[in-house]
Amino acid sequence: MASIKDIAKALGLSVSTVSLALNDKPRVSKETRDLVKAKAKELKYVKSGIAADLQRKRTNLILFIVNDASRSFFSTIINHLQRATSAFGYDFLICTTYGNHNATAERFIKEHRADAIIIYTSTVADDLIIENAREDFPIVVLGREVTGDYVYCYNYSNTQEPLSTTEYMISQGLRKIAFVKGSSASLGTSRTFNKYKKSLEDHQIPLNQNWIFDAGGSSYRHGYEITEKMIPIISEIDAIQYSTDDIAIGGMLCLKEHGIHIPEDISIAGKGNIPESNFISPSLTTSGATKEAYLFYEGLVHYLILMIEKSDEYAAISMQLAHFLSHFNSEEQLIIRESVKKSVF
Amino acid sequence: MASIKDIAKALGLSVSTVSLALNDKPRVSKETRDLVKAKAKELKYVKSGIAADLQRKRTNLILFIVNDASRSFFSTIINHLQRATSAFGYDFLICTTYGNHNATAERFIKEHRADAIIIYTSTVADDLIIENAREDFPIVVLGREVTGDYVYCYNYSNTQEPLSTTEYMISQGLRKIAFVKGSSASLGTSRTFNKYKKSLEDHQIPLNQNWIFDAGGSSYRHGYEITEKMIPIISEIDAIQYSTDDIAIGGMLCLKEHGIHIPEDISIAGKGNIPESNFISPSLTTSGATKEAYLFYEGLVHYLILMIEKSDEYAAISMQLAHFLSHFNSEEQLIIRESVKKSVF
DNA sequence: TTGAAAGCGGTACCAC
DNA sequence: GTGGTACCGCTTTCAA
Numbered sequence: 001m002a003s004i005k006d007i008a009k010a011l012g013l014s015v016s017t018v019s020l021a022l023n024d025k026p027r028v029s030k031e032t033r034d035l036v037k038a039k040a041k042e043l044k045y046v047k048s049g050i051a052a053d054l055q056r057k058r059t060n061l062i063l064f065i066v067n068d069a070s071r072s073f074f075s076t077i078i079n080h081l082q083r084a085t086s087a088f089g090y091d092f093l094i095c096t097t098y099g100n101h102n103a104t105a106e107r108f109i110k111e112h113r114a115d116a117i118i119i120y121t122s123t124v125a126d127d128l129i130i131e132n133a134r135e136d137f138p139i140v141v142l143g144r145e146v147t148g149d150y151v152y153c154y155n156y157s158n159t160q161e162p163l164s165t166t167e168y169m170i171s172q173g174l175r176k177i178a179f180v181k182g183s184s185a186s187l188g189t190s191r192t193f194n195k196y197k198k199s200l201e202d203h204q205i206p207l208n209q210n211w212i213f214d215a216g217g218s219s220y221r222h223g224y225e226i227t228e229k230m231i232p233i234i235s236e237i238d239a240i241q242y243s244t245d246d247i248a249i250g251g252m253l254c255l256k257e258h259g260i261h262i263p264e265d266i267s268i269a270g271k272g273n274i275p276e277s278n279f280i281s282p283s284l285t286t287s288g289a290t291k292e293a294y295l296f297y298e299g300l301v302h303y304l305i306l307m308i309e310k311s312d313e314y315a316a317i318s319m320q321l322a323h324f325l326s327h328f329n330s331e332e333q334l335i336i337r338e339s340v341k342k343s344v345f
Numbered sequence: 346m347a348s349i350k351d352i353a354k355a356l357g358l359s360v361s362t363v364s365l366a367l368n369d370k371p372r373v374s375k376e377t378r379d380l381v382k383a384k385a386k387e388l389k390y391v392k393s394g395i396a397a398d399l400q401r402k403r404t405n406l407i408l409f410i411v412n413d414a415s416r417s418f419f420s421t422i423i424n425h426l427q428r429a430t431s432a433f434g435y436d437f438l439i440c441t442t443y444g445n446h447n448a449t450a451e452r453f454i455k456e457h458r459a460d461a462i463i464i465y466t467s468t469v470a471d472d473l474i475i476e477n478a479r480e481d482f483p484i485v486v487l488g489r490e491v492t493g494d495y496v497y498c499y500n501y502s503n504t505q506e507p508l509s510t511t512e513y514m515i516s517q518g519l520r521k522i523a524f525v526k527g528s529s530a531s532l533g534t535s536r537t538f539n540k541y542k543k544s545l546e547d548h549q550i551p552l553n554q555n556w557i558f559d560a561g562g563s564s565y566r567h568g569y570e571i572t573e574k575m576i577p578i579i580s581e582i583d584a585i586q587y588s589t590d591d592i593a594i595g596g597m598l599c600l601k602e603h604g605i606h607i608p609e610d611i612s613i614a615g616k617g618n619i620p621e622s623n624f625i626s627p628s629l630t631t632s633g634a635t636k637e638a639y640l641f642y643e644g645l646v647h648y649l650i651l652m653i654e655k656s657d658e659y660a661a662i663s664m665q666l667a668h669f670l671s672h673f674n675s676e677e678q679l680i681i682r683e684s685v686k687k688s689v690f
Numbered sequence: 691t692t693g694a695a696a697g698c699g700g701t702a703c704c705a706c
Numbered sequence: 707g708t709g710g711t712a713c714c715g716c717t718t719t720c721a722a
Contacts, residue, residue, distance in 0.1 A: 003715055003716080004716070005715075005716095013692080014692065015693090015715090015717095016693065016694075017692055020692090020718095023717090027691065027692085028691070028692080029691060029692090032692085044479075046455065046456070046457055046482075047455065047716085048716070049453075049456030049457065049716095050395055050456075050714090050715080053395045053698095054395050054396050054698050054699070054700085054714090054715080054717095055697080055698050055715080055716050055717045055718080056717065057698065059395065060452075069414040069420070069423070070414065070415050070416070070417060070423075071415070075413070075414070075415030078415075078441060078443075082441060082444070083444065086449070091453070092441075092449055093408075093438045093449065094414060094441060095437075095438055095439075096437075096439060101427050101428070103434075103436070104431070104436040104437055107394065108394075108436075110391065110392065111391070111392050111394030111395075112395075134389075136346075220620065249624060252624075276624070279565070279594060279597075279598050279624075281626025281627075346699095349699070350699075358708075358709085359709040360701095361701080361702075361709065361710075361711090362707080364702085365702095365707095365708090372707065374707060374708095377707080392699090392700080393698085393699050394700095395698090395699080396698070396699035397701075398700090398714095399699080399701095399714050399715070400700050400701045400702080400713080401700085401701065401714085402714065
């Protein structure tokens with residue numbers, strides 16, 4: 001493999017000149033620059049990004065770790081993050097831990113193979129995060145609570161939701177409402193669960209522990225499987241509040257396969273308003289963000305990059321950014337569709 | 346940041362000993378190893394993966410470049426690739442080019458920031474691929490045709506499909522069948538299109554150019570948007586053959602929103618058998634692979650790694666592997682569901 | 691405008 | 707079993 005040394009040697013130049021020329025630094029004359037580039041092409045030179053990284057002590061990379069990149073929920077976030085990182089000239093890569101494959105995630109965290117890491121999965125252990133976060137290696141954790149130096153944890157709350165899906169179901173005369181938790185470690189699940197409990201409480205409906213289920217995960221499959229287990233008690237209940245749309249959709253498929261009609265036999269509500277919730281039939285009553293969440297992700301990436309680069313701007317606006325991020329609120333909206341039986345009154 | 350030099354100095358050892366100890370090489374005594382590790386922890390030492398990469402001239406990384414990781418089609422492939430790379434002790438990362446963000450993909454290709462690259466998108470230019478593939482930097486291209494040294498291009502053909510979805514629709518008495526192309530650069534689209542044309546031909550049905558549409562992409566949205574444009578001519582036709590399930594599902598939503606009933610008013614067929622095709626209502630008639638495609642992806646990763654490592658095994662079995670890969674055939678099966686109107690005869 | 695040289699933080703060879 | 711040291715390929719300061 002040809003290196004800048006080879007180019008330098010072939011041209012009787014020094015490596016520094018070659019380096020400067022290749023990087024279009026103004027200090028080399030146009031002639032030598034052209035000469036160098038021609039030789040580089042001739043020798044099939046390829047730059048070693050790694051060597052450059054080592055010297056510059058910067059990878060230019062922000063890594064996003066997630067369990068399953070195919071979930072619509074994450075694909076939106078990925079788009080936002082990518083747009084933002086790319087706007088700042090940084091690289092953006094995704095690391096998936098689906099199926100317990102966390103070796104890569106671990107190695108990238110342990111060996112500082114990125115400038116910053118954003119984690120949105122519970123599959124990466126708290127310890128690993130806390131022990132590896134540094135001033136020059138900030139780790140952002142979303143969707144769960146992790147406390148440590150240089151770990152930045154944001155879980156913007158959805159306090160502005162006017163009416164929860166559970167409340168809506170109650171308003172439609174449904175009272176025996178089961179709850180299905182997704183990944184139990186996730187904050188999203190516990191939030192929806194809290195709202196569920198609060199809605200019951202507000203309407204003096206006692207909580208029935210036998211109607212609380214745990215899907216153990218957030219994919220269609222998890223929803224399908226837990227719902228299968230619920231079949232024996234389906235006739236006892238009026239409705240199911242799933243903690244996310246994904247598991248709700250899996251659950252609906254299961255119910256359909258068992259000849260149970262939605263919403264005639266049972267009402268279903270989800271949470272998140274993922275695109276699929278509108279595609280399926282019956283379409284899913286759910287709730288979701290209205291305010292553009294991209295503002296949050298843009299701010300987050302901006303904050304990280306200012307931090308990494310220790311820029312002057314950082315000192316100036318980091319406080320505001322930090323405040324913006326921790327107080328970010330996504331207004332949520334109830335989205336009434338077909339999966340909840342409408343009251344006849 | 347503490348480095349091995351700092352540990353060596355603090356302990357009065359040499360860097361080589363420290364390095365060996367940290368990597369659990371047998372040549373250091375257990376005592377010094379423990380000593381070194383304790384000191385490492387004390388100094389909050391973190392290994393620089395990049396420095397190690399530079400010296401070892403290997404990144405241990407296989408990068409998968411795709412436009413949109415959220416498409417079910419790719420998520421299956423991603424799972425297969427990840428399982429395989431992880432089994433070989435390699436890291437696996439995903440680079441997304443969605444929304445024309447190909448800076449990262451370019452940099453990783455140009456600067457050899459991985460040991461091998463697998464590309465399944467048309468958003469990366471042929472030239473870039475051809476110019477950068479090397480013996481020690483193989484590039485695999487899927488889903489399209491690129492020829493060059495050290496670029497390995499596989500597009501396993503689905504020759505064994507017994508009956509195309511288009512043919513099935515014809516068999517149900519439908520004759521006025523429109524076709525919607527997805528990403529027009531993709532081989533998948535052109536294959537489905539060829540089958541569509543052949544099926545019409547076989548049944549002496551003339552091809553109507555006004556019924557051929559191009560969605561310009563492969564997402565739900567693309568399917569939705571092109572179908573919206575087709576609304577004025579919907580009454581002229583019996584059926585729509587979409588080139589992929591994704592756009593078919595987007596199209597179905599659009600039709601539903603316009604009060605057009607499936608399959609009463611129009612029949613729909615897709616291609617690919619993605620999980621969602623079974624969830625939606627009416628469920629989508631499509632065709633998909635039956636033979637386990639993971640065999641292909643496992644073989645592919647194995648091949649790449651043998652190549653990268655220039656192992657002896659490589660010489661021995663590379664021919665067979667290459668043959669296996671280029672002759673891999675995924676048997677396809679017609680999956681009849683609800684979206685095509687059944688013949689009353 | 692160009693060159694010399696000092697590293698970045700490891701690995702691995704060779705000597706002891 | 708441990709130490710000395712030459713790199714890996716690039717960036718960057720300093721000197722010419």
